[in-house]
Amino acid sequence: MTATHGLIEKFERGLDAPICLTWELTYACNLACVHCLSSSGKRDPRELSTAQCKAIIDELERMQVFYVNIGGGEPTVRPDFWELVDYATDHHVGVKFSTNGVRITPGVAARLAASDYVDVQISLDGATAEVNDAVRGAGSFDMAVRALENLAAAGFSDAKISVVVTRHNVGQLDDFKALADRYGATLRITRLRPSGRGADVWDELHPAAAQQVQLYDWLVAHGERVLTGDSFFHLSGLGAPGALAGLNMCGAGRVVCLIDPVGDVYACPFAIHDRFLAGNVLSDGGFDNVWKHSALFNELREPQSAGACGSCGHYDACRGGCMAAKFFTGLPLDGPDPECVVGHGVPALAAERDKPRPRVDHSRTVMLTLSRPPERPCNESPI
Amino acid sequence: MPAHTVGSSPAVGAAGTPAFDPARCWRLHPQVAVRPESFGALLYHFGTRKLSFLKNRVILSVVETLADHPDANSALGAAGVSDADKAPYLDALGVLAASNMLVCNDIEEIR
Numbered sequence: 001m002t003a004t005h006g007l008i009e010k011f012e013r014g015l016d017a018p019i020c021l022t023w024e025l026t027y028a029c030n031l032a033c034v035h036c037l038s039s040s041g042k043r044d045p046r047e048l049s050t051a052q053c054k055a056i057i058d059e060l061e062r063m064q065v066f067y068v069n070i071g072g073g074e075p076t077v078r079p080d081f082w083e084l085v086d087y088a089t090d091h092h093v094g095v096k097f098s099t100n101g102v103r104i105t106p107g108v109a110a111r112l113a114a115s116d117y118v119d120v121q122i123s124l125d126g127a128t129a130e131v132n133d134a135v136r137g138a139g140s141f142d143m144a145v146r147a148l149e150n151l152a153a154a155g156f157s158d159a160k161i162s163v164v165v166t167r168h169n170v171g172q173l174d175d176f177k178a179l180a181d182r183y184g185a186t187l188r189i190t191r192l193r194p195s196g197r198g199a200d201v202w203d204e205l206h207p208a209a210a211q212q213v214q215l216y217d218w219l220v221a222h223g224e225r226v227l228t229g230d231s232f233f234h235l236s237g238l239g240a241p242g243a244l245a246g247l248n249m250c251g252a253g254r255v256v257c258l259i260d261p262v263g264d265v266y267a268c269p270f271a272i273h274d275r276f277l278a279g280n281v282l283s284d285g286g287f288d289n290v291w292k293h294s295a296l297f298n299e300l301r302e303p304q305s306a307g308a309c310g311s312c313g314h315y316d317a318c319r320g321g322c323m324a325a326k327f328f329t330g331l332p333l334d335g336p337d338p339e340c341v342v343g344h345g346v347p348a349l350a351a352e353r354d355k356p357r358p359r360v361d362h363s364r365t366v367m368l369t370l371s372r373p374p375e376r377p378c379n380e381s382p383i
Numbered sequence: 384m385p386a387h388t389v390g391s392s393p394a395v396g397a398a399g400t401p402a403f404d405p406a407r408c409w410r411l412h413p414q415v416a417v418r419p420e421s422f423g424a425l426l427y428h429f430g431t432r433k434l435s436f437l438k439n440r441v442i443l444s445v446v447e448t449l450a451d452h453p454d455a456n457s458a459l460g461a462a463g464v465s466d467a468d469k470a471p472y473l474d475a476l477g478v479l480a481a482s483n484m485l486v487c488n489d490i491e492e493i494r
Contacts, residue, residue: 006422006438007422007436007438010420010421010422015420016420017418019425019427019434064416064418066416066418066425066427066429066434067427067432092416094427094429094432096432116414116429116430117429119432
């Protein structure tokens with residue numbers, strides 16, 4: 001592991017270009033998931049034009065950014081979505097895009113199956129319609145499964161099923177794996193962040209302490225066959241170094257970042273807030289300039305203070321956890337993660353907290369509210 | 384950030400030590416992009432979507448010049464790797480070959 005540690009130290013000091021980045025193409029979305037980390041719903045009138053998006057892709061090609069994770073909002077509702085996907089792959093920028101499946105018709109699936117450079121991630125937050133739709137809205141489970149069926153029928157191999165782990169679906173990990181296997185897909189599970197509308201439901205939805213251990217054990221048992229986007233590094237202190245697959249470091253502003261639909265560049269997809277805003281691709285001289293010269297990113301590339309975690313034996317493993325998770329739960333950035341594996345988050349969460357509100361909110365006015373799935377069918381009131 | 388191949392090999396970030404025949408001619412898979420970095424290089428395979436790390440400039444030089452040599456031994460020698468220092472480099476090349484980052488020209492000719 002020493003060799004890998006050396007590499008992580010290099011990465012923490014930042015690279016000249018991101019390895020990959022998340023690019024949210026629109027704030028428009030047909031769904032209104034309760035935990036949406038970009039508070040999406042309505043399109044922003046300032047969203048980047050097709051030409052502006054292509055200029056960013058040209059820049060990413062010059063910087064040799066290997067691929068972009070395209071999201072939103074629901075990116076496929078942009079009329080120029082497929083044009084931009086083709087433009088990126090033609091310019092040696094690979095594309096992975098996240099979708100709720102709304103536009104993955106048999107025709108689109110056939111088109112995707114013909115490309116070697118596009119990955120599709122279908123979002124699903126329950127292995128059953130009951131658990132999924134409580135978070136993502138009525139009908140969203142069927143829509144996602146239809147997309148998976150269309151992709152499989154078209155011969156698209158290795159789609160990803162992208163799951164945000166919650167208190168209600170953490171017990172379904174084997175079912176998600178079975179679902180993925182059924183469609184020749186790969187399971188990808190990521191951490192629930194208290195970002196965007198997620199701030200409003202995090203207390204109710206985030207996995208409980210015992211479930212975190214259950215999740216960790218499941219991840220270690222399933223190793224590299226399950227993708228995580230390196231999202232559970234805050235749990236790495238639960239076992240031996242290296243037991244959890246991946247680099248297990250926070251890459252925010254160092255090896256990854258986010259470009260939002262209006263061209264604002266944030267440290268990571270879970271940090272849409274002025275505190276983590278590095279600049280704008282239109283007004284600050286292009287993406288390359290923002291990446292290399294923003295004061296925020298250069299600050300993130302300096303050695304970080306362990307703060308209150310300095311005396312903890314697990315600090316080398318978790319590095320204090322996720323910056324965005326701390327920030328949006330109102331915890332100090334140089335203290336423990338709210339889901340700290342030795343329990344330091346619990347008293348911090350119990351204390352008086354001032355949760356920062358995002359400036360950016362594109363939610364529609366009529367929103368889905370979180371409905372708790374019944375423990376058993378008979379627990380649901382028939383009235 | 385997904386990093387599928389991180390491990391303990393000294394020269395490349397990937398685990399496992401499969402057999403690698405340095406007497407054959409190797410080259411980078413055509414779908415692999417190489418991005419030089421201060422520590423070595425990042426490799427990304429657009430087909431398998433795997434990311435690998437080269438942890439120094441010597442292995443980068445070997446990987447980039449493999450196709451110019453009749454066999455991997457010759458590429459290693461030209462990059463200044465002595466026989467005594469070869470083992471970790473062969474291990475690293477083996478890891479790259481096992482993850483399809485490198486392909487063997489000889490085998491392709493037989494096909």
